[in-house]
Amino acid sequence: MEGNVSQSPAIDEIVALGTVDVVIPTYQPDEKLEQLLVRLHKQTVKPRHIYIINTEENFFRSEEAKKYEDITITHISKYEFDHGGTRNQGASMSDADFILFITQDAVPKNKHLVEKLLGAFQDEQVAAAYARQLGDAKKDYMEHYTRVFNYPPESRKKTIEDLNELGIKTFFCSNVCAMYRRSLFEDAGGFACHAIFNEDMMMAAELVQGGYAIYYAADAKVTHWHSYTGLQQLKRNFDVAVSQQQAGELFTKVKSEKEGIRLVVRTCGHMLKHGKFYLIPKVIWISGFKFIGFQLGKRYRKLPKSWIRKLSLNPDFWTSYWDRQMAAL
Secondary structure (H helix, E strand, O other), X not given: OOOOOOOOHHHHHHHOOXXXXXXXXXXXXXXXXXXXXXXXXXXXXXOOEEEEEEEOHHHOOOOHHHOOOOEEEEEEOOOOOOHHHHHHHHHHOOOOOEEEEEOOOOEEOOOOHHHHHHHHHHOOOEEEEEEEEEOOOOOOHHHHHHHHHHOOOOOEEEOHHHHHHHHHHHXXXXXXXXXXXXXXHHHOOXXXXXXXXXHHHHHHHHXXXXXXXXXEEEEXXXXXXXXXXXXXXXXXXXXXXXXXXXXXXHHHHOOOHHHHHHHHHXXXXXXXXXXXXXXXXXXHHHHHHHHHHHXXXXXXXXXXXXXXXXXXXXXXXXXXXXXXXXHHO
16 A cells, blocks of 8 residues: 555554455446556555456446556456455465455545554454445435445444344345455465355354354445345345355354344334335335245255246356356265
């Protein structure tokens, strides 16, 4: 990271923690990637290098990425993409003390994103820190509130001692924007490869079980949200459940359904309180799709392959997944 004589002592202390590199997986990036790159270069604590791992070179049109000498672009095929493995590939190119993983559509809210995430590591128990995600109340009020529910304005440090209180949220960490202490990331073996989803929560669970902490840095903010249809939510939750089943005993022991019910109840109450009762049918409708998708995903092993591909938000994942199964026979 670049020093600056005008930096405050607080910034100097954070910079002294070590170097930061950024890894961004991309696929058909749009103008949000351009905004992300511009804002990363304006941070109070500047990343040393940015590694873009792009899926399908033909779809990469970013002129902004080509402007900077501190950006390395690597192209892979769609068949090679893997939620965990692709991020590991980017991490392997770096020797920084801290690695920030961020998605192409997560735009830093201000110039303090890297500073606030890195500052969490002043606590030596913290192995990973993730940012607050903000929606757009004008474009999708329901999704805006979901972001408020999942990413509240208060920061929190989470350890294994919080499991009884927080349940599965103890392991919640989002690679939409999350920074990891490199040494512990490597000790854990990197992200789980061949994971359809949730590689971030699998890593967080590993770290928490190892006695480390995950830190939610509410002052580190990115704009990031999706307006999924009911069918898209079904497919997304199908993949979430599949990832938990494939992750093994830990996630199957800690139930996710309770958190989903709490979200529905809180969302409906919020809509009533703020005079948006007309959105309640949509909340229930979307929540129903989520529930069905999750229940199907929990039972994916009993479903025909043709169903699985149609139910998944990531159908290409299954091609490589079944190829690996055949190769193992």
